Amino acid sequence: MMTTPAPDPMMVAAATDFDAAGTPEHEPNLERGGFRAVWWRHALALLALAFALFPIVFVVSAALNPAGSLSTTSLFPTGFSMSNVRTLFSDEARPFVTWYKNSLIIAFVGGLLSVFIGACAAYAFSRLRFKGRRVGLMALLLLQMFPALLAFVGLYITFSKVGEVLPAFGLNTIAGLILVYLGGAMGSNVWLLKGYFDTVPKELDEAAMVDGASHARIFFTMTLRLVTPILVTVFMLAFVGLFGEFMLASIFLTDKDAQTLGVGLWGMTKGNERNALFGQFAAGSVLSAIPIMVLYLVFQRQLVGGLTQGSVK
Structure with a gap:
């Protein structure tokens, strides 16, 4: 009657370490820190977006301003009117x-x-x-x-x-x-x-x-x-x-x-x-x-x- 030889303890330990390192449960957490690690990137992106949108918002606000003058124009429109467009085409x-x-x-x-x-x-x-x-x-x-x-x-x-x-x-x-x-x-x-x-x-x-x-x-x-x-x-x-x-x-x-x-x-x-x-x-x-x-x-x-x-x- 043949008997199965006992496994080598060193080989068992090496295989166990390989399985533990290769399984997804033991992979390193690449997103450690989450939003705290990249918050400055989002802040720079928002700052650049605000810088780029500022003149556009101001011009659109002036175009929709019913008064139609520079002194009464604000960054955000206080009213909505197409009078400037109509006057522009009829002048x-x-x-x-x-x-x-x-x-x-x-x-x-x-x-x-x-x-x-x-x-x-x-x-x-x-x-x-x-x-x-x-x-x-x-x-x-x-x-x-x-x-x-x-x-x-x-x-x-x-x-x-x-x-x-x-x-x-x-x-x-x-x-x-x-x-x-x-x-x-x-x-x-x-x-x-x-x-x-x-x-x-x-x-x-x-x-x-x-x-x-x-x-x-x-x-x-x-x-x-x-x-x-x-x-x-x-x-x-x-x-x-x-x-x-x-x-x-x-x-x-x-x-x-x-x-x-x-x-x-x-x-x-x-x-x-x-x-x-x-x-x-x-x-x-x-x-x-x-x-x-x-x-x-x-x-x-x-x-x-x-x-x-x-x-x-």
Whole structure:
């Protein structure tokens, strides 16, 4: 009759210690301390949120203030009235609707043209090999370091002379202002787009060229579809920048009917009526944020993908 050998006491002790350490009941408590250990993080987050929401709450309160003046505006609204909005749209001395339309036209057309020109240049720098390629890229990068304020005088003189030959593209015209914006947005857009174009495999272009496709057909029918996130990202950045641009718009557009939203609202804060017009100014500021908010909500996924995918790949 066979007998089972007695287990080794040392092995039993080692197995017991392993089971005790491996069971979930004996795992260390990673949340020891609870809220007391991370309270300062929540405090900093709330402080940053309050700092960011303060001007928004104040402007919304001023827009809803029935009195519509700066002296009677408080941080939290004491009343609710849409009189400032109605007065803003009905004031014939200040064409708010025209300002809004001009800003949308400049931002939308300028954004689309910036994306198209930047995409064409980025595709050439990314896919084609030609003499002066690196020099051109470095020139675009160095031009971005040039202070833009120093070019305003030269741009003003240049477009004042252009207006004598081509009045549609001179000073006080939306088309002339869009041309200035397109020249200033080339550098950053080309570098941003080129970095994303480089992530698209070149084997796709080679396979299409074997089938007889030209560079233009590859670019318009295949490459642009693959880089849609970065195109949306560049359009969003261009739209936001052009919609709220003030310096060049205030220099080029002097006629009241040709002004943009930023220039027109800035004019309401000057003069003896700035206290009485503060409610309308706040209402116009709130309404001016609607297009940007809508675009961010609609293209949020493409915007995040365009900013992250190119750098990760």
